[in-house]
Amino acid sequence: MMRYLIPLFAFIVLAAFLLVGLTLNPRQVPSPLIDKPAPIFQLNHLHEPDRLMASQDNLGKVWLLNVWASWCVACRDEHPLLVQLANSGIVPIYGLNYKDERTTALQWLKRYGDPYTISIVDPDGKVGIDYGVYGVPETYVIDKKGIIRHKQIGPVTVDALQNTIIPLIIELQKQA
Amino acid sequence: MLKNYDLYSFVVSRQFNGIKGLFIIFFLFLLIPSVGCSKEAVPVAEDPVIEKRMLALTMDLRCLVCQNESIADSRADFSNDIRREIREQIKANKTDQEIVQFLVDRYGDFVLYNPPMKPTTILLWFGPLILFIIGLGSLMIYLRRRRVQIEDVSLSQVQLERAEALLNENKKGKNV
Numbered sequence: 541m542m543r544y545l546i547p548l549f550a551f552i553v554l555a556a557f558l559l560v561g562l563t564l565n566p567r568q569v570p571s572p573l574i575d576k577p578a579p580i581f582q583l584n585h586l587h588e589p590d591r592l593m594a595s596q597d598n599l600g601k602v603w604l605l606n607v608w609a610s611w612c613v614a615c616r617d618e619h620p621l622l623v624q625l626a627n628s629g630i631v632p633i634y635g636l637n638y639k640d641e642r643t644t645a646l647q648w649l650k651r652y653g654d655p656y657t658i659s660i661v662d663p664d665g666k667v668g669i670d671y672g673v674y675g676v677p678e679t680y681v682i683d684k685k686g687i688i689r690h691k692q693i694g695p696v697t698v699d700a701l702q703n704t705i706i707p708l709i710i711e712l713q714k715q716a
Numbered sequence: 717m718l719k720n721y722d723l724y725s726f727v728v729s730r731q732f733n734g735i736k737g738l739f740i741i742f743f744l745f746l747l748i749p750s751v752g753c754s755k756e757a758v759p760v761a762e763d764p765v766i767e768k769r770m771l772a773l774t775m776d777l778r779c780l781v782c783q784n785e786s787i788a789d790s791r792a793d794f795s796n797d798i799r800r801e802i803r804e805q806i807k808a809n810k811t812d813q814e815i816v817q818f819l820v821d822r823y824g825d826f827v828l829y830n831p832p833m834k835p836t837t838i839l840l841w842f843g844p845l846i847l848f849i850i851g852l853g854s855l856m857i858y859l860r861r862r863r864v865q866i867e868d869v870s871l872s873q874v875q876l877e878r879a880e881a882l883l884n885e886n887k888k889g890k891n892v
Binding site: 566567569570571572573639664665666668669670671672674675 | 780781783793794797798801820821822823824825826
């Protein structure tokens, strides 16, 4: 009996590992920046290029940093959701326009709606490297102390918003 | 902008016939002065020492966009940016360890093709060895058991006598 059971058992273990492997997404590389202070930046506004925004300006509130670009197709998918989220007033969204042209970015926002409290530009992707951006869109949840609490890699989905991002934001807003 | 070689292949791929051919040849003549001063894309770093160090470093770093390519080989925008960043850091006299640490801080151990030995990577480092030892162990147990089994198959006294009787019977049969 044992001589049949052992290979069967080994097969089940192997199959279980492979099954779990199938559900994992190799593109989702966990960020080492989670629970670390958000990298500090000082960037020009998209709409008013002369104005600067510093990341420290947002200390004391929970905010989202959404990395997007007009050349990014997946950004179009998540955009209606961001507009909805901004309209709900749950959390301010700041847009980091990543390696883009100012004029096309502005046109894009005009066309698809502008959910951003402030849009800032990172034309050469320097701040993107600091935040470990490797595929737009990416969205960071940053708490009142300026610590990154969550990173959404790829487009924000209804599921991610309802089950992860919004509950986390509400939780973080309760904290001092 | 149409590059010179594009136009060349355009001309070569079509037959010179009639006015169209003449027109193209005329157009080529117009290009002659610009051929002399058009340049190949200028490499970003002209310093071969920096380039060599950058290449040696990026050979062991994973491009997060096309994950089976190193940053040295990849033509993805991401890799381009990282190469530029590394060149700048080399120019700023950073050591190789500092540069690698800079990237690990932002993108995690996943950028390294050569993962560090840590509690989370113990299985990665020693898993194959453990599997090998398990395999070797079970092979030895199996072989030992088989030897015992072979030795065990000795005939009992009764069986021996029966076998002898059968053999004798056979001999007698032949004699008849």
